[in-house]
Every structure is written in C-alpha cells, then in structure tokens.
Amino acid sequence: MRSDDGAAGEATIARVSANATGGPPGSGTLAPEEARGRLVRSASLITVLTLLSRITGYARDKVIAALFGAGAASDVFYAAFRIPNLLRQLVAEGALPGVFIPSYTEQRRDRSPEEVRLFAARVLSTLTLLVSILTGLGILFAPAIVRVLAKGFAATPGKLDQTILLTRVMFPYLLFVSVAALLQAILNAHGRFAISALSPVALNLSIIAAAVFLAPRMADPTLGLAAGVLLGGVLQMAVQVPWVRSLSAVSRWSFSPRDAAVLSVFALLIPRLFGFGIYAVNLALSTRFASAWDGGVSYLTYGNRVIELVRGGFVISVSTALLPLLAHQALEDDRAPFRDTLMFGLRMVAFVTIPGAVGLIVLREPIVRLLFQGGAFGPEATVQTAAAMAFYALGLAFISSNSLLIFAHYARKDTRTPVYCAAADLVVFVAASLMLRGMGVASIALATSLAAATHCALLALTLRRREGRLGGRRLAATLVRVLAAAAAMGAVSWFVAYRLLGLGRGTPIGRAAIGVAIAIAVGAAVYLAAAVALRAPEPAEFLRLLRRRNPAATAASGDAT
Numbered sequence: 001m002r003s004d005d006g007a008a009g010e011a012t013i014a015r016v017s018a019n020a021t022g023g024p025p026g027s028g029t030l031a032p033e034e035a036r037g038r039l040v041r042s043a044s045l046i047t048v049l050t051l052l053s054r055i056t057g058y059a060r061d062k063v064i065a066a067l068f069g070a071g072a073a074s075d076v077f078y079a080a081f082r083i084p085n086l087l088r089q090l091v092a093e094g095a096l097p098g099v100f101i102p103s104y105t106e107q108r109r110d111r112s113p114e115e116v117r118l119f120a121a122r123v124l125s126t127l128t129l130l131v132s133i134l135t136g137l138g139i140l141f142a143p144a145i146v147r148v149l150a151k152g153f154a155a156t157p158g159k160l161d162q163t164i165l166l167t168r169v170m171f172p173y174l175l176f177v178s179v180a181a182l183l184q185a186i187l188n189a190h191g192r193f194a195i196s197a198l199s200p201v202a203l204n205l206s207i208i209a210a211a212v213f214l215a216p217r218m219a220d221p222t223l224g225l226a227a228g229v230l231l232g233g234v235l236q237m238a239v240q241v242p243w244v245r246s247l248s249a250v251s252r253w254s255f256s257p258r259d260a261a262v263l264s265v266f267a268l269l270i271p272r273l274f275g276f277g278i279y280a281v282n283l284a285l286s287t288r289f290a291s292a293w294d295g296g297v298s299y300l301t302y303g304n305r306v307i308e309l310v311r312g313g314f315v316i317s318v319s320t321a322l323l324p325l326l327a328h329q330a331l332e333d334d335r336a337p338f339r340d341t342l343m344f345g346l347r348m349v350a351f352v353t354i355p356g357a358v359g360l361i362v363l364r365e366p367i368v369r370l371l372f373q374g375g376a377f378g379p380e381a382t383v384q385t386a387a388a389m390a391f392y393a394l395g396l397a398f399i400s401s402n403s404l405l406i407f408a409h410y411a412r413k414d415t416r417t418p419v420y421c422a423a424a425d426l427v428v429f430v431a432a433s434l435m436l437r438g439m440g441v442a443s444i445a446l447a448t449s450l451a452a453a454t455h456c457a458l459l460a461l462t463l464r465r466r467e468g469r470l471g472g473r474r475l476a477a478t479l480v481r482v483l484a485a486a487a488a489m490g491a492v493s494w495f496v497a498y499r500l501l502g503l504g505r506g507t508p509i510g511r512a513a514i515g516v517a518i519a520i521a522v523g524a525a526v527y528l529a530a531a532v533a534l535r536a537p538e539p540a541e542f543l544r545l546l547r548r549r550n551p552a553a554t555a556a557s558g559d560a561t
Helices: 004-008 032-068 072-092 095-110 113-140 142-149 151-155 159-170 173-189 194-198 200-217 221-238 241-246 260-290 296-329 336-362 364-372 379-394 396-411 417-435 442-467 472-500 509-533 538-547 551-559
Strands: none
Touching (some): 032 194, 032 364, 072 142, 072 159, 072 221, 095 173, 095 260, 095 396, 113 142, 113 173, 113 260, 142 151, 142 159, 142 260, 151 159, 173 194, 173 296, 200 221, 260 417, 260 442, 296 379, 296 396, 336 364, 336 379, 336 472, 336 509, 336 538, 364 379, 379 442, 396 417, 396 442, 472 509, 509 538
C-alpha cells in the first residue's frame, strides 16, 4: 500500500511559469512532476557547489586552527570578522534575496525587459549607496560596537584594541559582499545557480592563501587574515559580474530614490531590518557570553563550522532553488502549489538533517579530532568544540526548516511575521543561556537550538493560519519514519565506532579517519535501509525526479548552470 506522502509526491505543484526559472514571459506552464523535477535538479547542482564551498570553508578554519589554535588570536579574528559577517547575513542569506526576488519576478511578469533592467539597476545603485554609508559608520563606531560585542576581551591586555583594528580593516567587505548578494539574487531569479553558489569558494581560498603566505610575514598575523577577507569579498563580487552582463539583466547606473518599485523593495526590507536587529542582539549576546571563557568564541565557531558542512549542502541548496518557485506561486490564485512546494522542501530537509544531527552527536569527538586537532589546536579544544557541536546539532533540523519557512513568508511579501518570531527566538535564547550557564560555553549552543525550535514552531503556525492546511500529517509521518531510521543508524554507528573499532582519544589520526569513514558509511546504509523498510517515499521520490528527463526538464537543467 502506498503512503500518503508517496501519493502527494505524484501531485499538486499544479502550475509554474517558465518565467520563474528563467524562461521568457508567456512561455507556458510546467506539469507537476516537471516543476518538482526542476527544483530537485537545481537543488542537486547547488548542493554539490555549496558543499565545495563548505569544504573550503572548513579548510580555511582548519588552517587558522593549526596556526592560531583556539586562543586569543583566533578569538580576535573571529570576533572582528563576525561584525561585518553579521551584516552580510542580512543582505546575502535571506533578507535581500527574500524581498528582491518576489518583486523582480513580478516586474518580469508585468513589465518590458528594458523596464526590468532599469529596475534592477536602480535597486543596485540604491543598495550600493546605502551600504557605503553603513560601512563608513561601521568603521567610525567600531570601538563602541566591539566593546558591546566582546566585553570579555578587555580582561586580556591588547585584545580589545586589536579586535577594533581588525573590525575597521574588514568592514569594507560588507560593501563587496552586498553587491555580490544582489547579483546572486538576479542570477537565481533567472534560474542560474551555479556561479553564485560557487562564489564563496573565492573568499575561502583567499583567506587560506593569506593565512599561509601573508600572515606569517606580518608583525600582526591577524592583519594578514583581514587582507584575505577583503580580497575574497572583491572576488565574490567580480566572478558574478560577467554572468549578469551576459543576461543583459542590469542597465547602467541609475539612482532614482523616488521610483515606486524600488521604494517598495526597501520598504519590504525595513521590517527585516528590525528582525536583523533582533538577530544582531542575539549574536552579540552569544559572543559576549562566550567571551567570558578563554577560547569560547573559537569553540563555538569551529563547532558551528561542522554543522554548516551538513546544513550548508542540501539545505541551503533547497532554500535557494525554492525561493524563485515560491515567489511565482505566491502570485497565483490557486494556493495549493505554494503549500505543496513548501511541504516538499520541509520533508526533504527533515530526511537529510535529522540523521545528520544524530551522526554528529554520536561521533562528535572523533569528527572534531579528525577535522581540527593538530598544531595549536589541542585535546582540550577538541572536547570543548565537540560539546558545542553536539548541542548545535540538536537544533539542526529546526534551523534548516526556518530558512524555508522564512522564505515562504517573504514570497508572500510578508516581512513582519518573521520579525515577531525572531523576537521570541531572542527571548528564549537569553533565558536559556542564563539558566544553563553552569554548563560552560556549550550552554550557548544548547540555548541556540532551543530558541530555533521555538522560532520554527511560530513560523509554521502563523503560516498555517494564513494559508490553511499545509500538509502537517504528511510531515508528521515523515518525521516518525525518519526518527526511527535515524535511531537505528545512531545505535549502529556508535557500536561500530566505539565497540567494534575502538575509537578513542588516543587513536592515531590515520586509524581515526578510517574508523570515522566506516562508521559514517555503515550508518548511512542502515539509515537508508531502515527508511525503505519503513516505506519512506523520499529516497525513491528524489531519485525519480532527479533522473526524469524530457525536453523542458533538460532545458531547465541547462538553465541551472
């Protein structure tokens, strides 16, 4: 007998304009399977490229860990980089694409190509001016910002002053990456995902090169890392320019602050700024709490890096591919395709992230030891980082689902609801951080996961109230099957790693690498076998859509590159 989820996989993304994936206006509609197939193939391509970005990001942190360990120097760099990087997350990871792509999609549907190009140019010009002003203010007020963000650094002579200097040096990175983010949104709206997904690799390679070749030759090595950040920001922007020009998607510089369409984009962004303010307070408190422990900022950074290796592959890829599709479906009178596209994404994310979280928790110390230990990164840093990573992993499925749910609100041009949900996230985070403080630096990671669960529940409930039934029963069925299969996977992985192979703190690195690889491979096989035995439709559904070939799908696959 077929499950309800399997039946749902056969239907309901009823109509998707080719305009949502780069086709010309009026080019017709897509069948349900074809629309979902485009989504899966685009997400699969982005997954490979995003995973490459996350791997080079890990290599970047591995190099920094080997050279600087988890102490004062790495704390200074990560705290200083966190400030412009925090603002980058506003423009690059959700807010700007989330408000720009729905507006851009509507412009492409209703206006001439020349008007659309002018619209894009005016948004780009306005964004450049505003972020330039913000960058100047950031450099000017860096001392005050750093004192709020990392008050605990004042206990170590020179640590606070060095962080202020690095913050000022790296703040222009914000300008470069903001322009890169808008270029990425334009490319994604046209169904071109490859180059924008690959652009963060340029940042990571730039920092690695600076760490290896420049930092050792400077009196203050962290300034060499800062130079690598700036160069990486320039490269992230530059690599996308030829692709945008090839689409003739942006006309020449045109600043028109009274343009109603442009104003509407930034008007939609204003509520998100309040949400960003809440997120900034959250991150500032996280950094401030962590700065009370020597190496605390570094432990959290390295632990979160491993989480991002899982989240940053398939999850961000699905979110990126989903937004243009949701943006178009939100314009339709029939809401079923919108709801079912979102539910399809949530089911796929749960299927990937829950076993990923279980694996990270079970194999936490062997994984961190394998990835980071060596040089200045010692056994104590491994223990602390592994604890932080495990507690971050508890919230992996919630944080990943939040990305999709926030994008769904943005596609409806609702930027206020995510702000209210973010405020609840902050309240839970602060309360949990204070209550759990006796746990040490890992308390911050656990508080983050608890807050993410609250955030996810509120986003889903408000969306259900406005859209009607989202398909919660299908998602609940998926969760039951996934949790059962992941539990079996976790038990087998633990037995293989610790009982059969005897992995421990004294295990040589070569043997540890082989052991972790075997435990992961066996665990993944057990998970898939258990999922199939429990009649989970996700593996077969994903493979069917990935392999589906027809003329339109082939064209879509070509567009994605």
